[in-house]
Amino acid sequence: MRADAQRNAEKLRAAAAELFRERGLHVPLKEIARRAGVSHGTLYNLFGTREALIDEVVTDLAAERLEEIAEGALACEDAWEGFAYYIEQLCRMQATDPAVADVVGGRYPGAERLMAVCGRTLDAAKRIVERAQDAGALRPDFTTEDLVFVLGSNSVLARATPRTAPDAWRRNIAFLLDGLRTEAAHRPLPVGPLTPDQVYEVMGNLTGER
Amino acid sequence: MRADAQRNAEKLRAAAAELFRERGLHVPLKEIARRAGVSHGTLYNLFGTREALIDEVVTDLAAERLEEIAEGALACEDAWEGFAYYIEQLCRMQATDPAVADVVGGRYPGAERLMAVCGRTLDAAKRIVERAQDAGALRPDFTTEDLVFVLGSNSVLARATPRTAPDAWRRNIAFLLDGLRTEAAHRPLPVGPLTPDQVYEVMGNLTGER
DNA sequence: ATGAAACTTGACCGCAGGGTCAAGTTAGTT
DNA sequence: AACTAACTTGACCCTGCGGTCAAGTTTCAT
Numbered sequence: 463m464r465a466d467a468q469r470n471a472e473k474l475r476a477a478a479a480e481l482f483r484e485r486g487l488h489v490p491l492k493e494i495a496r497r498a499g500v501s502h503g504t505l506y507n508l509f510g511t512r513e514a515l516i517d518e519v520v521t522d523l524a525a526e527r528l529e530e531i532a533e534g535a536l537a538c539e540d541a542w543e544g545f546a547y548y549i550e551q552l553c554r555m556q557a558t559d560p561a562v563a564d565v566v567g568g569r570y571p572g573a574e575r576l577m578a579v580c581g582r583t584l585d586a587a588k589r590i591v592e593r594a595q596d597a598g599a600l601r602p603d604f605t606t607e608d609l610v611f612v613l614g615s616n617s618v619l620a621r622a623t624p625r626t627a628p629d630a631w632r633r634n635i636a637f638l639l640d641g642l643r644t645e646a647a648h649r650p651l652p653v654g655p656l657t658p659d660q661v662y663e664v665m666g667n668l669t670g671e672r
Numbered sequence: 673m674r675a676d677a678q679r680n681a682e683k684l685r686a687a688a689a690e691l692f693r694e695r696g697l698h699v700p701l702k703e704i705a706r707r708a709g710v711s712h713g714t715l716y717n718l719f720g721t722r723e724a725l726i727d728e729v730v731t732d733l734a735a736e737r738l739e740e741i742a743e744g745a746l747a748c749e750d751a752w753e754g755f756a757y758y759i760e761q762l763c764r765m766q767a768t769d770p771a772v773a774d775v776v777g778g779r780y781p782g783a784e785r786l787m788a789v790c791g792r793t794l795d796a797a798k799r800i801v802e803r804a805q806d807a808g809a810l811r812p813d814f815t816t817e818d819l820v821f822v823l824g825s826n827s828v829l830a831r832a833t834p835r836t837a838p839d840a841w842r843r844n845i846a847f848l849l850d851g852l853r854t855e856a857a858h859r860p861l862p863v864g865p866l867t868p869d870q871v872y873e874v875m876g877n878l879t880g881e882r
Numbered sequence: 883a884t885g886a887a888a889c890t891t892g893a894c895c896g897c898a899g900g901g902t903c904a905a906g907t908t909a910g911t912t
Numbered sequence: 913a914a915c916t917a918a919c920t921t922g923a924c925c926c927t928g929c930g931g932t933c934a935a936g937t938t939t940c941a942t
Contacts, residue, residue: 615828
């Protein structure tokens with residue numbers, strides 16, 4: 463790779479990182495190129511697809527954030543507190559960091575490293591859920607697949623709540639968490655959990671679009 | 673108004689009603705014109721704006737559905753059952769009827785009659801919420817404004833769940849409802865309720881778009 | 883310092899959506 | 913039947929997105 467191309471790639475990565483974090487992973491590629499001070503043709507030359515760019519620019523950030531949260535959750539003495547912490551922090555991130563929010567609420571099959579991070583995150587989530595259930599705190603009919611519901615509903619609220627009420631999502635999550643305690647479970651759930659395949663499908667449709 | 677214009681307006685109303693119910697209130701106006709077998713210019717002549725068309729075509733339908741649900745809820749002996757019925761039916765509609773779903777999850781300030789229906793619906797909701805709280809069943813820190821959370825989160829799940837899992841939203845609502853019972857309330861909610869103005873604002877941003 | 887390979891550029895294409903308007907057509911009044 | 917006001921039409925404009933490529937420029941090995 464020639465030195466000038468290297469420099470441009472770097473400028474593009476920087477611009478992409480900025481814009482992804484400001485506005486999410488859907489920002490127009492041409493805008494990224496504009497901010498990098500480079501033609502959009504160059505962006506296509508150097509990265510080819512949006513997902514390739516995402517994979518290079520967002521993966522490490524997402525991994526760091528997600529692992530941090532999972533560790534924090536597992537570090538809680540109390541299993542329920544750990545679970546609640548995990549949910550709350552994930553949701554806080556959705557409200558706070560558009561880039562990672564899109565990672566959590568989307569599908570990027572082309573971004574291999576990112577997909578690996580998602581896999582590891584899912585494992586961590588499983589452990590946190592199971593620990594809370596083993597402690598008898600989290601209702602046993604909850605499954606890891608139900609996390610899409612939590613994150614899906616939070617994502618729309620976090621996005622809809624502008625500067626006016628940036629904490630509104632916390633109220634919703636508080637209601638939901640109260641419904642997830644073992645004692646809160648009233649009658650059997652009306653339908654069974656999603657299959658992992660269904661979760662994957664749902665995640666593809668979460669981010670609006672219509 | 674000339675007879676042919678009258679006929680065209682009727683064809684457009686019919687096509688709009690169909691498409692709105694099939695795909696929601698965002699269908700391209702040109703597509704409505706196409707289905708009506710009429711030029712899109714004519715649509716703009718006769719209705720001017722999308723909201724005017726919505727107001728003529730969707731209002732009565734929405735009013736009927738929403739009033740029916742509210743009546744059903746108030747007809748329940750048990751106040752909690754009434755509240756739960758109300759939530760469930762609203763959510764079922766969001767999953768089932770894209771047109772009314774968009775009414776419930778959107779803002780159409782230009783559609784006067786429709787706005788009136790929304791006002792009446794809100795009144796009914798207030799009554800249902802208060803009745804359940806007076807009976808001691810619904811947690812007292814819940815407010816009518818919190819309904820946006822319920823409907824907002826449900827809308828995204830209902831939309832994301834294709835034919836594959838058309839009932840998935842029920843699971844989420846079941847968790848949430850369990851969290852709304854008085855006994856489920858654990859600690860005080862982390863933040864206060866939205867103001868009505870904030871609710872109005874949030875509703876404007878609910879329907880994806882980005 | 884020169885030539886070939888690497889790279890950049892921006893005009894261009896396609897698509898989809900909203901919206902306008904001059905020209906042509908039709909209804910219905912006289 | 914003739915005439916005018918009402919109405920319809922579709923070509924046209926705009927915006928914004930993704931994406932491509934011939935022509936021009938720059939790097940770097942020789």
